[in-house]
Amino acid sequence: MVGGHGGPIGTWTPTEAYRSRSRLSAFARGLGVADRTALDIVARQDPAAYWRAVANWLGFTWQREPTSTVDQLSSPHTTQWFPGGRFNLTDNAVHRWVREGRRDHLALVAETEDGEGNRLTYGELADQIDRAAQGLHDLGVRPGSRVGMQLPMVVEAVVLQLACAQIGAIVVPVFSGFGASAVAERLGLATVSVHVVAESVRRRGRNVPLRESVATALAEVPSVRSTVVVGGRRDHPVGALPGEVSWEELMSSTAAGCAPYELDSSHPLLIAFTSGTTGAPKGVVLGQAGFAVKAASDAAFCFDLAPGDVASWITDPGWIMFQITVLGGLLAGSAVGLYSGAVDHPGPGRLWEVSRSLGLTMLGVSPTLVRGLAAAAPQPAPDLGCLRVLASSGEPWTPDAYSWLFEHVTGSRLPIINYSGGTEVSGAILSNTTCELIHPCGFAGPLPGMGAGVADETGRDVAEGLGELVLANPSPGMPTTFWGDHERYERTYWTRWPGTWVHGDSVLVEPGPPPVWYIRGRSDDTLKVAGKRIGPAEVESIVNSVDGVVESAVVGVPHEVKGEAIAVFARLGPETDLPAARAAITEAIVSRLGRPMAPEAVHVVTDLPRTRSGKIVRRMVRAVHLGDTVPDVSALEDACALDAIRAAR
Structure with a gap:
């Protein structure tokens, strides 16, 4: 692999056009520093001053200026x-x-799987927001009220x-594909009073109804007093x-509409539920001003977004990449840009x-999606139109998938902006940018x-x-708490090494110059052989x-001598010879990593458990294989995949 701009093998090197329009470079120059490395040094010396400079550069309007940064x-x-700020x-x-003449x-520009389109200007979007805010107010929604959102990628979700x-209501996003129990648990934990849901979602040429499962869910959530249905039919029983x-009906209010409320800077914007390794989902509470500063600076600095760009991510409003x-x-x-439907149909x-x-000038995808596209029948290189930036998040890349996207597509x-952080920080901790060398994966x-670093097992x-x-x-996008469980918030991130946020990712830093960072998975998945x-x-x-x-999951299993050994769970293609595949897998691992890393077992499975966003859940593979208690399965695309682990050969 050779980068297209004269860089080392496999790299992307920015052209002068990318360098000259980089908003990160412009911000750095304004602070009198040359590049991101120098900017990071400045930020580490005084994080509060750095974030104050970011907030000022973004040009936000404060209804009352804060008394300090942090x-x-x-x-x-x-x-x-x-x-002390109002925002x-x-x-x-x-x-x-709108005030600035735009x-x-x-x-917004939107399209459905059936090809129906919709476009809104800022003026039209502002009008719809005002009317929706008034309609919610008429339903009794007030600052601090929780409003559930179970919608596909449609304009109504943005509005x-x-x-x-x-108006200061707190959104509780719920993945549109969740089953009734998962929906009920999240809405119940947040004591949602109004739930906004789609009548159905369009997927691979058919309508998938939501009404029946939502009715089952809401029967378990007595706090919900109003349900707003998007795309509903009038022939349903009242x-x-x-x-x-x-x-x-929500949008039909004849009142003037609710103007933006003056809210405390830390007033909650949303409760984003993430699944933990044990127990109920964690309700991450993200504040208005902190989220705005982090998400907007990531948009500008990582993806180089500016007026004139159109950005989209292949996701669902139930996942944090929608809000980011x-x-x-x-x-x-x-x-x-919004697309509702399957992007491979x-x-x-x-x-x-x-x-x-x-x-689109910027498009975000997941490595899982790219692997699926790459595995399809050979395709000619597509016409990318005005696309200028690709981005990815959610899981580590495999070299083959990355190479296919970078070279073939x-x-x-x-540039492929690898972007990793998540719900808990309202954006990225690690990222590429459009003004510097990008190494594959x-x-x-x-x-x-962000103050990010790497610690060994002792915290050094x-x-x-x-x-x-x-x-x-700390950084502005961090949570203020977990909804209803602050002790769990402290225990999850702050108690392992007091005063230090432990994010839960295992990273590898290869020395440079320049150093290159890699995510190796969740740290609770890390093997020690x-x-x-x-x-x-x-x-x-x-x-x-x-x-x-076709794909695999690797987990650690107890071993009398090594302490832990590698177990491989592999899904094979049709007509693959099982004994030969097992031998080839073992040989490949040994030849690349050495004889001590030889797998204890290579299991062949028909399926692997994955979340609805496509990520394979290793901890569930390990738990089922060892006969341990299986963690919360509500986020799985198909819980029956666990049976495939039990039946592994």
């Missing part, structure tokens, strides 16, 4: 950002641009998110869902058709202001090698390179 109170996990995210994401500029932020009204892309993009001044070229029809011309390093900082991803200082630590993703990459292997 107040840590008694400890890092009680940090308050921009104390409204929706005012800055939409109404600001009323008729594109804000709802922004209308709630406008009262089938609690306090049911249609979206059209939509809200971050609008706050940074770009338009946002009716064929693998559909994704690139959608990208062209939406006029982009002709080695476009890796990260250029920590984003300035290490400059290179495999270790735990840690943050030395005969005293040697290795990330499961590294082993899986080797397994997946063997002929006949």
